[in-house]
Each structure stands twice: as structure tokens, then as C-alpha cells.
Amino acid sequence: MDWEVVIGLEVHAQLNTATKIFCGCPTTFGAEPNTHTCPVCLAMPGALPVLNAAAVDKAIALGLAIGAELNRRSIFARKNYFYPDLPKGYQISQYELPVVGRGSLTVQLADGVEKVVGVTRAHLEEDAGKSLHEAFIGQSGIDLNRAGTPLLEIVSEPDMRSSVEAVAYLKKLHALVRYLDICDGNMQEGSFRCDANVSLRRPGAAYGTRAEIKNLNSFRFLEKAIEYEIVRQRDILESGGQIVQETRLYDANRDETRSMRSKEEANDYRYFPDPDLLPLVLAESRIERVRDTLPELPDAKRARFMRQYALTAYDAGVLTAGRVLADCYEQVAAGVDGKLAANWVMGDLLGALNKAGIEIEDCPVPAEKLRLLVQRIEDQTISGKIAKEVFEEIFYRGGEVDAIIDSRGLRQITDGAAIAAMVDTIVTANPQQAADFRAGKDKLLGFFVGQVMKASQGKANPDQVNAILLERLQKG
Amino acid sequence: MAFDQDSVRRTAHLARIALPPTEIPAVADQLERIMELVEELRAIGTTGVPTMAHPLDLDQPLRPDTVGNHDQREVLMASAPAADHGLFLVPKVIE
Numbered sequence: 001m002d003w004e005v006v007i008g009l010e011v012h013a014q015l016n017t018a019t020k021i022f023c024g025c026p027t028t029f030g031a032e033p034n035t036h037t038c039p040v041c042l043a044m045p046g047a048l049p050v051l052n053a054a055a056v057d058k059a060i061a062l063g064l065a066i067g068a069e070l071n072r073r074s075i076f077a078r079k080n081y082f083y084p085d086l087p088k089g090y091q092i093s094q095y096e097l098p099v100v101g102r103g104s105l106t107v108q109l110a111d112g113v114e115k116v117v118g119v120t121r122a123h124l125e126e127d128a129g130k131s132l133h134e135a136f137i138g139q140s141g142i143d144l145n146r147a148g149t150p151l152l153e154i155v156s157e158p159d160m161r162s163s164v165e166a167v168a169y170l171k172k173l174h175a176l177v178r179y180l181d182i183c184d185g186n187m188q189e190g191s192f193r194c195d196a197n198v199s200l201r202r203p204g205a206a207y208g209t210r211a212e213i214k215n216l217n218s219f220r221f222l223e224k225a226i227e228y229e230i231v232r233q234r235d236i237l238e239s240g241g242q243i244v245q246e247t248r249l250y251d252a253n254r255d256e257t258r259s260m261r262s263k264e265e266a267n268d269y270r271y272f273p274d275p276d277l278l279p280l281v282l283a284e285s286r287i288e289r290v291r292d293t294l295p296e297l298p299d300a301k302r303a304r305f306m307r308q309y310a311l312t313a314y315d316a317g318v319l320t321a322g323r324v325l326a327d328c329y330e331q332v333a334a335g336v337d338g339k340l341a342a343n344w345v346m347g348d349l350l351g352a353l354n355k356a357g358i359e360i361e362d363c364p365v366p367a368e369k370l371r372l373l374v375q376r377i378e379d380q381t382i383s384g385k386i387a388k389e390v391f392e393e394i395f396y397r398g399g400e401v402d403a404i405i406d407s408r409g410l411r412q413i414t415d416g417a418a419i420a421a422m423v424d425t426i427v428t429a430n431p432q433q434a435a436d437f438r439a440g441k442d443k444l445l446g447f448f449v450g451q452v453m454k455a456s457q458g459k460a461n462p463d464q465v466n467a468i469l470l471e472r473l474q475k476g
Numbered sequence: 477m478a479f480d481q482d483s484v485r486r487t488a489h490l491a492r493i494a495l496p497p498t499e500i501p502a503v504a505d506q507l508e509r510i511m512e513l514v515e516e517l518r519a520i521g522t523t524g525v526p527t528m529a530h531p532l533d534l535d536q537p538l539r540p541d542t543v544g545n546h547d548q549r550e551v552l553m554a555s556a557p558a559a560d561h562g563l564f565l566v567p568k569v570i571e
Contacts, residue, residue, distance in 0.1 A: 017541050024544030033562040035547040042552055054541035075529040076536075082492055084566040089492075096527070131569055141563030268490055273529040278536040 003200045003237070005230050006207055007166045008158035011173055012151050013183040014127065014191040015058045021126050021150035022049030022092065029189055033143035041148035043087035048276050055150040056280065058182035059099045059124055060290040062152060065180055065297055066119050068103025070287060074123075076277040079269045084142050085129035093153075095271040098123035099280060105156075105176070106299065107168040112313055117169045118157030125151050152182070158197065158207065163226035167219050170194055171321070175298055179323045187217045194222055198229045200237060208233075209243040213257050215250050225250040228257055301326055309338025318346055325350075325360045331367035336374045344374055348388065352395050365395050372401045386410050386458055413460045416468065419452070422460065423472050426451045437473050445469065479508040 020027055023040035039047035063070045077095035100122035107115050129144035154173065160166045174192060177183040185192045194217075199210035211229060216222045228250075233243055248257040296304070298320050305316035305326075319329045319342060328349075333341035349370060353360060373394070377387050382405055390404050405411055413419060426448060427434050437444040445466075452465050484504045488495040495503060549562060558565035 019541050019543050019545075024539070024542065026543045026545070032547075032549075034549050034553065034564070035562070036545075037549065037552060038545040039552070044552075050539040051536050052541050053538035056538060075527075080490075084564075084569055097529075132563065133568065133570065135563075136560065136565060136568075138568050139558070139565045140567070140569045141560070142566055143563055270490065275530065277530075278532065278534050279529045281535040 002203065003230075003234055004203045005161060005163075005226070006158045006199050006201060006210075007160040007163075007226060008197040008210075009156045009160070009166060009170060010195045010197070011154045011156075011170070012127075012193045012195075013062075013154060013177050013185075015055050015150040015152055015182055016184050016191075017052055017054040017058070017150055019052055019054075020148035021052050021055050021124065022148055025148065027149050031145055033141075034145060036145040037147070041087070042144060043089075049092065051277065051280065052150060055124060056099070056282075057286070057290050058150075058180070059122065059152055060282065060287055061180045061182055061294060062122055062154070062177065063100035063103065064287070064291055064294060065176055066100075066103035066105055068119060068122070069101035070282055071097055071099055071101055072282050073097065074099040074280045074282075076124075076274045076280070077271045078274045079125075079271055081269060083128070083131075084140060085131045085144070085147065087129070087144060087147060091126060091128065092274055092277070093125035093271075094123035099282070100152075105169060105172055107165070107172045108313075108317055109165065109168055115159075115165060115168075117159045117165075120155045120157050122152050122154040125153060127151050158199075163223045163230075166196065166226055167223050170219060170222060172298070175321055175323075179295055179298055181295075190217065193217060196222060196226060196229075198226055198233070199243065200230065200233045208237075209245050211243065211245070211257070212247045213250050214247060214260070221250055221252055224252075224255055225257055228255065232257065295323070305329075309333055309342065311338060311342055315339075315342050315346065322360065328360060328363070328367045328370075332371045332374060334371060336371060336378055340378070341371070341374055344370060344391075348391055352391075356395075364398070365391075369394055369401055376401060376405065380412055380414055380461065381405060382410055382412050383458070383462060385462075386412065410459065413456055414464065416464060419456075419460050419464050420468050420472070422452050422455050423448075423465070423468050426455060427469075427472055434473060445473070448473065479504050479511055483507075 014027075015021075017027060019025060020036075020041055023038050025036045025038050025041055028036070040049055060070060062068075074094055075097040076092055078090040079093045079095070080090040082089055098121045102121065103119040105117050105119060107117055109115055127146050127149040129142055129147035132141040132143065135141055156169065160169060174185050174187075177192065178185045183191055187193070196213045196216060197210045198213060199208040201208040211233070213225050213229060216225055229248075236243060244259075247260045249260050250257050302313075302316045302320040305311050305320060306313060309316075311319070320326045325345075329341065329345045332345055349363070349365065350360075353363060358364070370391075373387055373390060376382050376390075377384055382390065390401060390410065393399055393404050394401065430448070430451070433444050433447060437448070448469050449462070449465055452469065453460055453462070456465075481500050481504050484495070484500050484507065487507075488503075553559050553562075553564070556564050
């Protein structure tokens with residue numbers, strides 16, 4: 001009998017505010033250690049937290065985007081544990097009453113299948129600092145620049161049934177926080193982190209015991225860690241063993257999960273309402289103000305792209321996966337054929353970026369240049385093949401579309417008489433092939449087209465070459 | 477609810493309080509009495525009464541998201557027992 005995997009994800013999204021959640025220290029990444037600290041985030045006696053309005057607004061934005069209940073009154077709680085990168089001895093979080101309640105996210109799977117994944121809640125909390133273990137003998141170095149950075153922890157329902165679904169959900173959420181501009185989504189720097197709760201059960205049976213896998217800082221690691229965990233748990237269950245509820249760490253180098261030495265009493269956090277903070281009350285006016293600033297969200301944009309540019313669901317999905325890419329596409333498609341623009345953005349542009357290892361955010365070709373290039377194909381100044389040559393030039397060395405076309409003499413030959421003259425020369429020079437063609441060897445048309453294109457250095461309009469050649473060859 | 481000596485030891489550990497074994501019976505007794513008080517409170521009907529998160533009937537004020545703090549590392553680190561290269565040093569922590 002088969003096993004069914006049950007997956008729920010907890011995502012920590014660092015909110016891209018200018019300052020920390022409870023003090024006016026900057027949140028910029030990469031500063032000298034402990035230069036972004038103050039008495040509040042260092043937990044000096046008597047220092048008191050004051051909540052950052054921008055962190056609240058960003059939580060509201062996420063709540064609105066996933067159609068969630070927004071709790072008009074939410075409460076901050078202390079989660080107590082001891083670790084040197086947590087100076088207060090507790091983390092300020094939200095426990096019983098989070099700011100964002102139940103919502104959902106619709107993810108697109110292969111073959112156009114959609115799945116609704118429930119979001120249990122999202123709550124505001126503060127990040128911890130960083131411990132550096134390598135540099136000192138017998139001691140650990142503590143950098144508290146990150147301590148107090150605002151986090152939104154987004155907890156899903158255990159609704160996913162495969163690693164593919166989990167990755168699709170995480171990608172969707174990743175795109176969403178970036179669309180909303182609430183998180184920079186940088187997984188390497190830890191701005192967008194994911195823990196996965198994974199368990200197995202017989203289909204239809206009650207949930208099995210789960211393992212929580214930490215340290216999943218890429219989509220690929222999430223997928224691989226879940227796959228590893230499925231095999232591990234299945235082997236235990238099928239040999240009559242029991243799964244231990246525990247926290248496991250994914251080790252990317254060995255592609256395995258392993259048990260973290262469980263901190264004694266690790267789960268006894270003794271939450272209680274933080275007496276330093278009053279209840280957070282969301283006024284309708286604040287919620288409406290955030291609603292007014294929401295951008296067009298991925299699902300709406302995808303539907304519009306399909307409608308407005310006559311794109312397939314797949315193409316529209318690829319082009320709306322990120323806000324920068326979607327904006328780029330729309331700039332390219334302005335005034336040219338939507339499908340042709342989509343082919344250029346998805347094929348040539350993304351292909352070149354991928355090959356060069358560059359993100360779309362750092363794309364060396366401005367969308368306006370790509371639009372002009374596509375326009376030059378449409379107005380028959382150049383052929384699609386020549387356009388690829390121009391694109392390469394612009395991508396790797398820069399320059400202007402029209403200037404490159406002119407300086408290299410790439411302008412397409414559309415003069416029928418000029419093409420006819422070239423055709424005539426080629427046909428006259430190859431009498432045997434011409435005779436064979438007339439005798440029924442249709443495939444030889446390709447040979448002639450190739451010869452003419454070669455003679456024109458690729459500049460002859462291919463449609464015209466075809467038509468004129470056929471006429472000339474049949475004429476004899 | 478009985479607050480036995482094991483519960484005292486566990487609670488002391490969670491709070492990182494070094495409790496001499498000789499004091500455990502007395503602390504157990506004190507905590508037991510606190511728990512009795514809690515039991516008394518629990519007996520009061522509170523159905524329909526919203527949870528009170530704070531004794532002050534006020535809302536959380538919000539702070540504008542503007543940087544107001546500048547680097548004061550030298551001053552703030554002055555009282556640290558050990559520091560090096562701008563890092564606070566603590567006894568080795570290994571996960």
C-alpha cells in the first residue's frame with residue numbers, strides 16, 4: 001500500500017523596512033558587526049520597544065493579498081529561550097492572536113492544474129542576531145545587527161502532498177512578497193527562509209508524526225530535503241518503527257537531513273503577553289490605506305496577460321513569475337505583437353541571462369531596446385535571424401539597435417528585383433539541381449534558399465526568396 | 477495542582493536559575509501556594525470576557541520607519557565582559 005506525504009511550510013520573510021521592528025536602528029545587510037545596535041535591540045535594562053508602523057503595513061499587505069482575516073486586535077507575546085544571539089532571553093513574537101489570520105494561496109501546477117493551499121496565520125516577530133563559531137577558540141562571536149529585524153512568519157496548513165506542490169507554493173509566496181515589495185526575497189542572505197513539516201500517512205488516515213526540517217534556503221533544497229525525508233520515514237515505518245517528532249537539519253553537501261541535537265525542553269517556550277507592548281489595533285483607515293497601495297497581484301496580472309496579449313496560460317505564468325520580468329515584458333510588448341514579444345523575452349532574453357548567470361534585475365539590455373528590436377522585425381527592416389545577431393551585440397557589448405543595423409549593413413533586402421537577380425544567378429549556376437528539382441526532388445528548394453540567403457549574407461527577406469525561387473524554378 | 481520537586485527543578489532549569497537542592501522543598505511549597513491562588517482565580521466564571529493582554533486600556537502607538545540610531549558600538553560595547561573585532565564574545569555555543 002502507498003504512503004501519502006503531508007507537508008506544511010513555515011516561511012520567515014524578513015520585511016524590507018528601513019529600521020528594525022522595535023527600534024530606529026537600520027536594517028541594511030552587511031554592515032560592520034554590532035554597528036546597527038542600540039539599547040533596545042541589545043536588551044539594555046529599561047529600554048522599551050516601540051512598534052514600527054511600516055512592519056505593520058507590510059503585514060497588512062500580505063494579509064490582503066492572500067484574502068486573509070486581519071485581526072483588528074492582535075497581541076505580542078514573549079517566546080522564552082536562551083541563546084546568545086537573543087539578547088533579551090526571549091523573542092518578541094505573536095502567539096494566541098496574530099495580526100494575520102486564515103487565508104489562502106492558489107498555486108499553479110503542471111498541466112494547468114490549480115491547488116488552493118490554506119494559510120493558517122501570519123505573525124510579526126523579531127529576528128535574532130548571528131553567532132560566529134569559527135573565528136575564536138573556545139568562544140563564539142555575536143553580531144546583533146540582525147537582532148530586531150522585522151519578520152513575518154507565514155504558516156501554511158498541512159495541505160501539500162508532494163515536494164512539487166511544496167516548491168510551487170514556496171515559489172508563489174516568494175513571488176508574492178516581492179510583488180508586494182514587503183521582502184527582498186534574497187534566499188542566500190536569509191531574507192526568505194523556509195522550514196518544512198513533513199509526515200507520512202496511509203491515504204485517508206490521520207496525520208502521522210512529523211519531522212520539522214530547518215535550513216532550507218533554496219527551492220531545490222526544499223525539494224531534495226522532502227524527497228530524502230519521504231524515503232527516511234517510509235523505511236522506518238515499513239520496518240515497523242515509529243517516527244520521532246523532532247527538528248532535523250538539511251545538509252546540502254550530503255543531501256540528507258539529520259537530527260539536531262534536541263535542545264532540552266526546547267519546545268517549552270512559556271509564551272506570555274509582553275507587558276512592554278500594548279495590543280496592536282488595526283484601524284479600518286489604515287487597512288484601506290494599505291489596500292489602495294497594493295499593486296496588481298500575480299494572478300490578476302497573469303489573467304490580464306492572457307487576455308490583453310493573447311498569451312497561453314504557460315507563457316503568461318512564466319512572464320508574471322516576477323514583477324520585474326512582467327514589467328519588462330509589458331515594456332517590450334508595447335506597440336508590437338504580444339506573442340512575438342513573449343518569444344523574445346522568454347527565449348532570447350531569459351536564455352541569455354541564464355547563460356550569463358545574470359538576474360533580470362541586472363539585465364544589461366533595457367526593455368526599450370528590445371522593444372525596438374522586435375519592432376524592426378515587424379516592420380521588416382531585419383529578419384528574425386539577423387535580429388538575434390543584433391541582440392547578441394547589444395546584450396554583450398551594448399549599442400543602439402538602428403546604429404548596429406546600419407553600421408553593419410544588416411538591413412533586410414525586400415526589393416523584389418534585387419532578390420530576383422540573386423535568384424537568377426544562383427539558378428543559372430546550378431543547372432543540375434534545377435533540373436532535379438523540376439523532376440520532382442522538392443527537397444532541393446532548401447538548397448536553393450540556402451544559396452540565395454548565403455549570397456545575400458542573410459539579409460534577403462526569406463518569404464520573398466521562397467516565393468521568387470519557386471516561381472523561377474517552375475518556369476524552367 | 478501539586479508542584480512537586482521535579483517540577484521545581486524543571487522550572488528552575490528553564491529560567492536558568494541555579495537553585496541549591498536544599499532550597500527546593502521550600503520553593504516547591506511557595507510555588508504550590510501561588511498555584512492555589514491561580515486555581516482560585518480559575519474558579520471565577522470568565523465566559524464572554526475578552527482576554528486582557530495589558531492592564532492599560534490603550535492601543536500600541538506606532539513609530540515612523542525612519543532611521544534614528546547611529547553607530548554607538550564603542551559606547552554600547554564598553555560594558556561587555558568580552559569583545560573582539562566588534563563582536564561580543566561568549567563561551568562557545570555549539571548547536
